[in-house]
Structures are given as C-alpha cells and as structure tokens.
Amino acid sequence: MILNAFNLEGKVALVTGCNTGLGQGMAIGLAQAGCDIIGVNRAGPDETQSKVEALGRQFWSVQADLTRPDIVSTVVEQALAAAGKIDILVNNAGIIRREDALNFSEQDWDDVMNINSKSVFFLSQQVARQFIAQGHGGKIINIASMLSFQGGIRVPSYTASKSAVMGLTRLMANEWAKHNINVNAIAPGYMATNNTEQLRNDESRSEEILARIPAGRWGDPDDMMGPVVFLASAASDYINGYTIAVDGGWLAR
Numbered sequence: 001m002i003l004n005a006f007n008l009e010g011k012v013a014l015v016t017g018c019n020t021g022l023g024q025g026m027a028i029g030l031a032q033a034g035c036d037i038i039g040v041n042r043a044g045p046d047e048t049q050s051k052v053e054a055l056g057r058q059f060w061s062v063q064a065d066l067t068r069p070d071i072v073s074t075v076v077e078q079a080l081a082a083a084g085k086i087d088i089l090v091n092n093a094g095i096i097r098r099e100d101a102l103n104f105s106e107q108d109w110d111d112v113m114n115i116n117s118k119s120v121f122f123l124s125q126q127v128a129r130q131f132i133a134q135g136h137g138g139k140i141i142n143i144a145s146m147l148s149f150q151g152g153i154r155v156p157s158y159t160a161s162k163s164a165v166m167g168l169t170r171l172m173a174n175e176w177a178k179h180n181i182n183v184n185a186i187a188p189g190y191m192a193t194n195n196t197e198q199l200r201n202d203e204s205r206s207e208e209i210l211a212r213i214p215a216g217r218w219g220d221p222d223d224m225m226g227p228v229v230f231l232a233s234a235a236s237d238y239i240n241g242y243t244i245a246v247d248g249g250w251l252a253r
C-alpha cells in the first residue's frame with residue numbers, strides 16, 4: 001500500500017548541520033518516519049539528539065567542520081563505525097556571507113563555496129561509493145535555494161554555490177541512477193532560521209519579501225519534513241535529479 005512506501009523504519013540517515021534550523025527539522029521528520037540519525041555538526045547537537053531519542057530512535061554525533069572538504073572521508077568512516085551503514089544522505093549544512101559584489105573578499109568566496117558546494121560533492125561521492133558497496137542503492141537529498149534559480153543581491157558566493165548544488169544534483173543523478181541511487185534537492189524559500197536573521201531584522205527587506213510570498217508567511221523547519229521524507233523514501237524511486245521548491249509559492253510569482 002502506498003503509505004508503506006513512506007515508512008523509513010530501519011533506515012539510517014546522515015544529516016549535516018542538524019543542530020538547528022532546517023537540518024534539525026529534517027532530522028526530526030526523518031526520525032518520525034522511522035530513521036535512526038547520524039548528525040554531522042561542528043559541535044554536539046544536544047537538542048536534536050534528545051528530540052530524536054524521545055521518538056525512540058538512535059542518534060550518533062560526528063563532529064566535523066565542513067568548510068574543510070578534505071575531512072569528508074573521515075566523516076564517513078566515523079559514521080559507519082557508529083551506525084554500520086548509511087541509507088540516506090541529507091547535505092544540509094551551509095553558510096551565507098553578505099557583502100556588495102564590488103567589495104566581496106576571496107575568504108568569503110572560499111568559505112561558502114567549500115561548505116555549500118565542494119563538501120557537498122565530495123561527501124556525496126564518499127556516500128555513493130558506500131551505497132554501491134552496500135548493494136541496495138540509496139537516497140541523496142541536497143539543500144539548494146531560491147538562489148539556485150535567481151541571482152540574489154550581495155551574496156555572490158552563496159548564489160554561485162547554490163546554483164552549483166542544483167547542477168550537481170542533476171549530474172550525480174545522471175551518473176548514479178543506474179546504481180539505484182536517487183539524487184534530488186529541496187530548494188527552501190525564505191525560512192525563519194539563523195541564516196535569514198539579518199534579512200528578517202531589516203524591516204524594509206523583510207516587508208518586500210513577505211509581500212512576494214503567496215502563502216503570506218516565512219517558512220519554518222517543519223515545512224521541510226514532508227518533502228525530505230518523500231525524497232528519502234521509496235515513494236520517490238522514479239524521481240532523479242529534480243529540485244523541489246518549498247517556498248510558499250515564491251518562484252510561482
């Protein structure tokens with residue numbers, strides 16, 4: 001029956017950047033659907049861990065700074081040592097730096113590109129190799145952005161990195177579909193998290209943004225739960241390389 005296809009009981013999901021915001025919402029959503037969770041964060045994600053454990057699921061913590069793409073193989077090794085397998089990868093950890101393009105620094109370019117794009121690719125590569133070794137395929141869900149579709153203002157490295165995420169999602173899907181690996185992305189719209197605190201505190205930008213969202217509100221981490229469970233589950237087995245907007249209608253305007 002179709003609802004059984006959404007059941008993730010017995011699956012292990014690795015979620016990066018899950019101590020707060022959208023990553024926390026998705027880790028909890030996946031745990032509600034039956035997953036045990038490996039959380040990859042800079043510091044211990046205590047609140048997420050206790051919320052996942054309260055659902056009767058296991059939670060393992062791996063500490064890593066994902067601005068360093070060279071450490072992703074260690075991340076996968078530690079994850080496997082703890083959980084024994086990985087079925088689902090959610091590449092969520094990401095940062096943003098705001099500055100006029102004329103003044104944008106190389107450091108702000110490199111930091112954002114490293115975590116938002118380079119680590120996403122190399123972590124996906126490591127996990128895809130593991131999926132192939134395990135022999136049952138797997139699911140990779142990347143977190144894109146409205147700036148995978150649009151140019152944005154004062155966020156050059158963020159726009160470049162999230163445009164890369166949408167392109168890489170298609171490339172990885174093309175190469176790995178034959179191994180029963182689905183690679184898709186979710187593009188959140190304007191969501192109330194740390195990432196958008198500066199924007200929400202800027203009264204005129206905040207008003208402009210809200211006026212353009214047909215749903216009439218900022219999104220929140222719970223809005224990510226349904227889409228991530230769908231893309232992590234057998235219900236989406238024939239969806240490959242697609243980026244789903246979860247944006248209250250922003251892109252439809």
Ligand code: NAP
Nearest residue numbers: 017019021022065066067092093094145190191193194195
């Ligand atoms: P957030 O609350 O700032 O969460 C970002 C997460 O990434 C945090 O857990 C953060 O951990 C982690 N992280 C940051 N730097 C890291 C590093 N060097 N190594 C490992 N983890 C690191 O922001 P969010 O809004 O939930 O963002 C989650 C994802 O959604 C990002 O990829 C973001 O670009 C994307 N997104 C957000 C929006 C939005 O409107 N909020 C819209 C489109 C896309 P710390 O707490 O330790 O910093």
